[in-house]
Amino acid sequence: MPRRAFRVAYDGRPFHGFQRQPSLPTVEDALFDALRDLGVLADDADKPPGYAAAGRTDAGVFGLGQTVAFDAPDWLTPRAFDGELPAAVRAWAHADAPTDFHATHDAASRAYEYHLFAPDADLELARKAAERLVGTHDFRDLSAVSSGNTTRTLTTATVLRDGEFLVLRVRGDGFLHELVRRLVSLVRAVATGEVQPARVDSALTPGTLPDHEIPPPAPPGGLVFVEAAYPELSFEPDGRGVESVREVFDDRAARATTRGRLCRRVAGGVAVDEDDSG
Missing domain, CATH: 3.30.70.660 (Pseudouridine synthase I, catalytic domain, C-terminal subdomain)
Structure with missing residues (x-):
């Protein structure tokens, strides 16, 4: 199978970082679970052949242009990937890569x-x-x-x-x-x-x-x-993948704005009785 690189966006708050950890949910777990559901990764396989990621991020960190690459079938597009990924993780672009491409070591x-x-x-x-x-x-x-x-x-x-x-x-x-x-x-x-x-x-x-x-x-x-740069690759945005990122993260932004408003309402609504103020 040819090697393919994917741009991945994610909300890091539901995860304990990007890299896999024992008994803790991570972004990498979500990626591998999706690949198993798609039949790209065998149930007994540790990771896809040729797999590497551009970098590791801690719990709570967001990703926009995280990049993962591995040997993938031609039909595995970002929108196909997104079909099995949780909403907090979205693939939105891909690039065909040389067979020896390594997402970690080849980042400029x-x-x-x-x-x-x-x-x-x-x-x-x-x-x-x-x-x-x-x-x-x-x-x-x-x-x-x-x-x-x-x-x-x-x-x-x-x-x-x-x-x-x-x-x-x-x-x-x-x-x-x-x-x-x-x-x-x-x-x-x-x-x-x-x-x-x-x-x-x-x-x-x-x-x-x-x-x-x-x-x-x-x-x-x-x-x-934000991104890992690979001058030798040409990433092609996936229209549906890009739209999905915008839908998911616009919705999360709206909910965060509402939470902020309610927090300010509670903070501003606390009154101290002068007789009990000490």
Whole structure:
């Protein structure tokens, strides 16, 4: 069978991350279960032949352009895939790939976004902090990795304001575990005046900061895996797959907006009796 790559979008909240874990639901489990239901993956097989994914994401992280590739029959289109996938996971594009294609190793770059609720943050300070991140650095103190090669290259790191949110966009040759979320915490600390911009340089020099000053990871819920880039592949969007992504995620956005309104109603409806206020 030829090798085929699929672009996959997902809402990471119902899952315990992307990669399979014992006795816990993951995005990868959903993909493999769908392939078994479609008869592409045998019941006794661990994974499809040639299978690899562009990257791993933690529980709660969203995906837009996650990419998985494996040996697949010609009839397995994104819409056929979606027919057996849960609504939280949608395939929306595909590309035929060389027989030796590997979705992890062949990615030229990866891109992430983090949407940070920060109405009082200074955009210019945030941008100055992000600019210092561009280039090749040892990110050991900004990740959950303490050994091995922790040097990576960020080709872009930009910040824009979208209403009450700051959106940090980063692209690089690879990302260590928790790296993007720790970068977000560092940029936020600079943008709110908690630390000076020079703190970024210290964080990029392993061993300089005491442990209590190393930025913690920001919550996973604001992170989106935007894409893995493969210059040699030409992805073809599936009309029905794209429509399905929009339907599912527009509906989830509407429900989230309603939940937010009700939360604000409850928070604003609490009254304190002056006689009981202490």
